Amino acid sequence: MYLLIPAAGMGRRMGSDRNKLLLTLRSQPLIAWTLRAAEASHEISWIGIISQPADWVDLKEILGGLSLNKPVEFIQGGTTRQESVYNGLQALPADAKQVLIHDGARCLATPELFDRCAVGIRNSEFRIPNSKFSDSRLSTPDSPIQGLIAAIPVKDTIKVVDDAGFIQDTPDRSQLWAAQTPQAFDVQLLKQCHAKGLEQGWEVTDDAALFEKCGLPVHIVEGEETNLKLTTPMDLAIAEFILQQRLEIGNR
Ligand SMILES: Nc1ccn([C@@H]2O[C@H](COP(=O)(O)OP(=O)(O)OP(=O)(O)O)[C@@H](O)[C@H]2O)c(=O)n1
Numbered sequence: 001m002y003l004l005i006p007a008a009g010m011g012r013r014m015g016s017d018r019n020k021l022l023l024t025l026r027s028q029p030l031i032a033w034t035l036r037a038a039e040a041s042h043e044i045s046w047i048g049i050i051s052q053p054a055d056w057v058d059l060k061e062i063l064g065g066l067s068l069n070k071p072v073e074f075i076q077g078g079t080t081r082q083e084s085v086y087n088g089l090q091a092l093p094a095d096a097k098q099v100l101i102h103d104g105a106r107c108l109a110t111p112e113l114f115d116r117c118a119v120g121i122r123n124s125e126f127r128i129p130n131s132k133f134s135d136s137r138l139s140t141p142d143s144p145i146q147g148l149i150a151a152i153p154v155k156d157t158i159k160v161v162d163d164a165g166f167i168q169d170t171p172d173r174s175q176l177w178a179a180q181t182p183q184a185f186d187v188q189l190l191k192q193c194h195a196k197g198l199e200q201g202w203e204v205t206d207d208a209a210l211f212e213k214c215g216l217p218v219h220i221v222e223g224e225e226t227n228l229k230l231t232t233p234m235d236l237a238i239a240e241f242i243l244q245q246r247l248e249i250g251n252r
C-alpha cells in the first residue's frame with residue numbers, strides 16, 4: 001500500500017516559527033513518530049512525504065536517523081493541504097491503484113490503524129448499497145467501496161452557530177463522527193475528484209469531502225481516540241502524556 005504524508009504546513013496554530021512537524025516530542029521530531037508507525041505497518045510499502053523544499057534538509061537528516069527500510073520520496077507541497085495532496089497524487093508511482101493519505105501531524109497513529117485502513121480499502125470489505133449509489137460513471141450498486149476514512153464518534157454535543165454567535169442547530173450526536181486520517185482511496189477516482197475540485201474551486205479540509213462532493217460513498221473505519229492531530233501547544237502536552245502512557249505499558 002502506498003502512503004502519502006501531507007507534511008508541508010506552517011504550524012501557525014501551534015505558534016511555531018517553523019514546520020510544527022520538526023518540533024520534538026519526547027526528543028523525537030513529530031514527523032519521526034509518524035514515519036516510525038508507517039515503517040512498523042505491515043501494509044505500507046512506499047512513503048511519499050509531501051513537504052516544502054525549505055524543510056528537505058531537516059527532513060533528510062531525520063530520515064537518516066530512522067534507517068527506514070521502506071522507500072521514501074519527497075514531493076513538493078502546496079499552499080493548502082488540498083493542493084499538497086493533489087501534488088502527492090501526481091507523484092505516485094504509476095502502478096499505484098490505492099493510496100492512504102495520513103497527516104504528518106497525526107503522529108500518534110498506530111501501525112495497526114494504518115493496517116486497518118489499508119486492509120479495509122484493499123479487501124473492499126464494504127459494498128456500496130443502492131441507497132448510496134448516485135453516479136453510474138463512477139460506481140455501481142454493490143461494487144466495493146473506493147473510499148474510507150478513520151473516524152471516531154463525537155463525544156461533545158455539537159452546535160451549528162451563525163456569524164452573530166447564535167446557535168442555529170444541534171445535529172443528532174449519534175450521527176456525528178470526527179474525521180481522522182488515514183483516509184484511503186482508489187487512486188484514479190481520487191485524482192478525478194481532486195481535478196474536479198480544482199475546476200470547481202472547491203475548498204476542502206479533507207480528501208473524503210472531495211469524494212462526497214463527487215457523489216462517491218465513503219465508509220468509516222474505527223479510528224483511535226489517541227490519534228489526535230497536533231495543532232495547538234495543548235496538543236503537544238496531551239501527546240506527551242499519551243506517549244508516556246504507551247512507554248510505561250511497553251515497559252511492564
Ligand atoms: N499547505 C499544507 C498545509 C498543511 N499540510 C499538512 O496537512 C496536515 C494537517 O494540516 P494542519 O494540522 O492544519 O497543519 P498546518 O497547516 O501546519 O497547521 P496551521 O493550519 O495551524 O498552520 C499537516 O500534517 C500539515 O503538514 C500540508 O501538507 N500542506
Ligand SMILES: C[C@](O)(CO)[C@H](O)COP(=O)(O)O
Pocket residue numbers: 081103178179180181205206207229
Ligand atoms: C484531514 C483532517 O485531519 C481530518 O480531520 C483535518 O481536516 C485536517 O485539517 P487541517 O486544518 O488541515 O489541519
